[in-house]
Amino acid sequence: MSCTTATADSDDGMHSSIHNESPAPDSISNGCRSRGKRSVLKKGPWTSTEDGILIDYVKKHGEGNWNAVQKHTSLARCGKSCRLRWANHLRPNLKKGAFSQEEEQLIVEMHAKMGNKWAQMAEHLPGRTDNEIKNYWNTRIKRRQRAGLPLYPPEIYVDDLHWSEEYTKSNIIRVDRRRRHQDFLQLGNSKDNVLFDDLNFAASLLPAASDLSDLVACNMLGTGASSSRYESYMPPILPSPKQIWESGSRFPMCSSNIKHEFQSPEHFQNTAVQKNLRSCSISPCDVDHHPYENQHSSHMMMVPDSHTVTYGMHPTSKPLFGAVKLELPSFQYSETSAFDQWKTTPSPPHSDLLDSVDAYIQSPPPSQVEESDCFSSCDTGLLDMLLHEAKIKTSAKHSLLMSSPQKSFSSTTCTTNVTQNVPRGSENLIKSGEYEDSQKYLGRSEITSPSQLSAGGFSSAFAGNVVKTEELDQVWEPKRVDITRPDVLLASSWLDQGCYGIVSDTSSMSDALALLGGDDVGNSYVTVGSSSGQAPRGVGSYGWTNMPPVWSL
DNA sequence: AACTACTTCAACCGCACGTAC
DNA sequence: CGTACGTGCGGTTGAAGTAGT
Numbered sequence A: 001m002s003c004t005t006a007t008a009d010s011d012d013g014m015h016s017s018i019h020n021e022s023p024a025p026d027s028i029s030n031g032c033r034s035r036g037k038r039s040v041l042k043k044g045p046w047t048s049t050e051d052g053i054l055i056d057y058v059k060k061h062g063e064g065n066w067n068a069v070q071k072h073t074s075l076a077r078c079g080k081s082c083r084l085r086w087a088n089h090l091r092p093n094l095k096k097g098a099f100s101q102e103e104e105q106l107i108v109e110m111h112a113k114m115g116n117k118w119a120q121m122a123e124h125l126p127g128r129t130d131n132e133i134k135n136y137w138n139t140r141i142k143r144r145q146r147a148g149l150p151l152y153p154p155e156i157y158v159d160d161l162h163w164s165e166e167y168t169k170s171n172i173i174r175v176d177r178r179r180r181h182q183d184f185l186q187l188g189n190s191k192d193n194v195l196f197d198d199l200n201f202a203a204s205l206l207p208a209a210s211d212l213s214d215l216v217a218c219n220m221l222g223t224g225a226s227s228s229r230y231e232s233y234m235p236p237i238l239p240s241p242k243q244i245w246e247s248g249s250r251f252p253m254c255s256s257n258i259k260h261e262f263q264s265p266e267h268f269q270n271t272a273v274q275k276n277l278r279s280c281s282i283s284p285c286d287v288d289h290h291p292y293e294n295q296h297s298s299h300m301m302m303v304p305d306s307h308t309v310t311y312g313m314h315p316t317s318k319p320l321f322g323a324v325k326l327e328l329p330s331f332q333y334s335e336t337s338a339f340d341q342w343k344t345t346p347s348p349p350h351s352d353l354l355d356s357v358d359a360y361i362q363s364p365p366p367s368q369v370e371e372s373d374c375f376s377s378c379d380t381g382l383l384d385m386l387l388h389e390a391k392i393k394t395s396a397k398h399s400l401l402m403s404s405p406q407k408s409f410s411s412t413t414c415t416t417n418v419t420q421n422v423p424r425g426s427e428n429l430i431k432s433g434e435y436e437d438s439q440k441y442l443g444r445s446e447i448t449s450p451s452q453l454s455a456g457g458f459s460s461a462f463a464g465n466v467v468k469t470e471e472l473d474q475v476w477e478p479k480r481v482d483i484t485r486p487d488v489l490l491a492s493s494w495l496d497q498g499c500y501g502i503v504s505d506t507s508s509m510s511d512a513l514a515l516l517g518g519d520d521v522g523n524s525y526v527t528v529g530s531s532s533g534q535a536p537r538g539v540g541s542y543g544w545t546n547m548p549p550v551w552s553l
Numbered sequence B: 001a002a003c004t005a006c007t008t009c010a011a012c013c014g015c016a017c018g019t020a021c
Numbered sequence C: 001c002g003t004a005c006g007t008g009c010g011g012t013t014g015a016a017g018t019a020g021t
Helices: A004-009 A014-018 A048-061 A066-072 A079-090 A101-114 A118-123 A130-147 A156-169 A177-186 A194-204 A207-222 A242-248 A253-263 A272-279 A293-296 A305-313 A335-344 A351-356 A356-360 A369-374 A381-402 A426-431 A435-445 A450-456 A457-468 A484-502 A509-517 A518-525
Strands: A412-414 A465-468
Touching: A048 A066, A048 A079, A066 A079, A079 A130, A101 A118, A101 A130, A118 A130
Parallel strands: none
Antiparallel strands: A412 A465
């Protein structure tokens, strides 16, 4: 790009002074092996002279044998550097400039299918390099992450995920140990984020589902529901009964309401789920390191069936909504330490919330319950917090959209204060054309009908009680549901039985809240799930003991 | 105009695979 | 079979550019 060209003209640009010219004491130290002829290899930006030399070399000798370049030319660059320069900048037919809409769409689609397979993606984008695509994607991720938008447009979900399974089977995927480890550490940029973000979105509207999102996502990966790269080695995951049981310590504000909903740890001992849990080496949360990590953990209010809720959120595994967590560093922890953390690490309850809705927080609703109240109140605190956070999230998202003069949306009557501040990052969002996604996103939060809920999920419905809607955004009408997928089936089943019960009755927020945090949670927990699904039930309509056997898949 | 914050992207790095010896 | 080498891939870094204040 121009950067290189600019510095190239001035021969040794700034980079050189920093990056190099510095003698590499060991030629391997900079990632290049040298046979000693020229142990000092230049690094940093390429100059036009160097470009010319390399071009000449390739013209004469062709591509490949890059380490021979420094032998046959005066170029003091390692083979890797030469190859990179050639591939990314010098080779003919390179397409420069911004990605076209078609290209962008293709990238998104391919990423949904392949994950971070930049090289493979580049093969489908003539003239584009893997580096270019990678950069584009990372930029896009950051942008959308800031804006709290889904990584993938709503059109990309079931088919893509289904495709990914075939992709897994039909493509040679090198599952070497190293790469698997890396993948583990960065689970993020892949389409697997569909799941994580999906769940994060759920969490954004229903904090109770927040942490469970990790668990469910992991489990979905483990069951092969969507993962192409991880399914072969990622064990199914659920919070261990012990974790769940002991997790009351993490929610002091609601433990009295929640904890009793669980049976004793022994209750789980003989289940297949439990066996799977034991094999899990992944910590669902890690609260100490990264601000985003708290996003997973800080709202850890484990309504007993919240994982089911989470499943019900997006039975189609429709791509992510809400802030994107790109990494799951907790995967790095050993089983023991992970579980220990799970059990003992206190979580700052609202940090993520504050981060994600800063615009709203800057002008907090005067009538809102103080946050501290949420956490000091034991009995009502959970409900207040749920409501409060749902409002906040919804308001923040709406403020993002409503504040834009470019487009209007008609269907929202927001009951909470809506700031007119455009959150940081939304300008770029609008500029970059992702504003439309925002609208879709918004439409999602307005779903109120059961049929839409089947795609939109409980969180939307819950938000729908806060944000009363008049119109429906057809964008979110479920298009395809892969009924062969266990998670879909599970979610659908759950939705049939419980979710609608809450959501169809959108006229009363108190009803929903009662279902959420009130007696229904406890009462329904003992109700054995039936397939009839006629009787409306609350969030807790499934108990742990009633879980469909998806976990053992 | 100056400063700050944020974004972009070229290049580097480490690792793994395939192959030759 | 083990080692060295060439190559490719994906993640990360940091300077340059840009936008906002």
